[in-house]
Amino acid sequence: MAFEEMLRAACDASPTQIQIPQHWGQGRATFGGLLAACLFDKIQPQVAAGRAVRSLMLSFVAPVAPGILDVQIEVLREGKAATQIQATAVQQDQVCAVMLASFGGDRSSAVSVGALPAPAFRAPETVSPFPFIAGLTPDFTQHFDYRYAVGKMPFMGGQETRMGGWIRLRDPGAQATSVAELLCLLDAWPPAVFSLLKAPAAGSSLSWTVSFADASDDCAAGDWWQYLADIQHAANGYSHIDATVWNKHGNAALISRQTVSVFA
Template sequence: MQFNEVLLRAREDIAAKRPLQIPAGWTQGRATFGGLAAALLYEAIDEELSRTVDPGIPLRSLALSFVAPAEVGELNASVTTLRAGRSVAQIEARASQGQQVVTAALASFGRPRPSTIAVSPAAAPEFPAPEDCQALPYIEGMTPEFTRHFDYRITAGGLPFSGASEPRLGGWVRFKAPTGAASISHLLALIDAWPPAVLPMLKQVAPASSLAWTVEIMQSAQEQAASGEEWWQYMAEVDQAGDGYGVTQARLWDSRGNLVALSRQTVTVFA
């Protein structure tokens, strides 16, 4: 099932008040791809926003905790509007399977307001053209299953488990299947599609997974119509690693070099 098909089914299930469905083909190890799990939960948050607040208020930040592995099958989502003020609204959501919460989220929305402070983000890195860059290969049994839905071109850092000394990883990424204009859910998948930036530093194969993840979405990203099948630029850096955990920060730019999202993750590393 392609990403847009997953989103369409999720919206239908939410409207019908049915459990969400995690399809096969989107796993990473025994868990579901975090970007897909986040997107499904955000779709439930977006419906709550439309029903109780205002669908036009921009998302500013989405904080997620991956409490337990989400597996293929039914996913029950519960959503609560914590507060809806004149400028800011906050919505909490939880996804569970059986009696276990698997993902928790807090979405913060904020209307634009006049301000004397304006800081422009740094320009997008100057990458070689995608066709001139090394592709991230799919290796059965080693590469996560969900990566078959994306194209990758590496421009910074090394391949996972290559023992690279450089604590960063980046390049180009896009959906393989057509998506149309990229929604917030598409952006969540795109910025999470790359392997954790700590993996190229390992010399042997070992699992890693997200523990906590915060994404900030630029308002301009919600006003533009870049498509998910265009090439997007991505760069992640390892801020700190030790004791089996790593802290990484990442940025995502559209094909025109506009910053669209910032990401910060705490990653568990089993090596």
């Protein structure tokens, strides 16, 4: 099933519920990128035309299991310049996640600073794909095509604090890239801190902040996207990781910071 078809099946049955599908898990929880995609899909209809998403913040409160997820949407403020909307996800009377999304229209500005240029990775065709191994790699990774170009794969005892490469959806569908797909592409990579560990260990995201930069409308999730993460700080069981995703034009599309708990 194409990603967009899966998203529609998950989100369209009810305006206040999400049907979390099977085969998108990571450990005992649903893949955080899919959860973010679904919550954003519920928020977007509340936004006036001409206001694009500028940033979102997501707090992961409790694991989300496959099945029904109740969603509460609240428009916190719709001002002249920006709209702020909150989505709260609840499963079995437990708050599981809270998303705060900010939207705004373009306006003229005296300030213009470009994001960092795309890294000079080897071409994806020259890099071996990261394999999906049922029972070993997380279930959700079967939906993505990864090509590592920087740093080590998880639990290989690397020394480099950067990790990244190329990524695309295996079955994106025919439409132009949606915000939901971009969130999944950004979050599909393992936390960069895992590449420093020498043995498998548990970890979980506490919070995630995403800023949206280039909004080119001629890109598809089936294109190759570049991803690079940089560990800013790691100690006392927590890691703070910055990451950027670049589109096929070499323009930064998403910029994120994630706080990850590491149980090792």
